[in-house]
Amino acid sequence: MTELLLQTVKDTVSDEDIRGFLSRYGFPPFISIERVAGTGIRPAVLLAFHDLQPETLRLLQARIHRVFWNDHVIEAIIVQRPTE
Template identity: 30%
Template sequence: MNLWIANINPDATDDDIRELVKKYCGVDVPEIRREPGDGTRPAAELIFPDVGSSVLQEFQGRLHGMFWKERKISVQVM
């Protein structure tokens, strides 16, 4: 299962995203796929191959709507 994070600050690196998730969810992100777009609301898919949907829903609750790096991020379970 995966988490989708949208409205990421364009200056945020993959390491920044990993640090955010580690700090608030206590897990390492095995893989990040950046989504191309027009640059106004950058997004990334965080891949967690061994994490179930109930755990990812908990992570979503911790991160969704957070103001991070001058942006309010949106998080969804995929």
């Protein structure tokens, strides 16, 4: 499964705010969101998408990587999990 990790997303940012931000850049709705606690400066969210090909995710990721949003520069990192 291919997922997207968004770093520097404060835990106070709602799932709906994240969904709205991503939809403005052409992302389909995510199917799950997992909050990842950081060391204080890099809280993150891990997003999974239904039937989104890795090549498409790479194109979309380039649209938001290093974009200033919600008082922080967002870092978008693609995470490849091994298939079982």
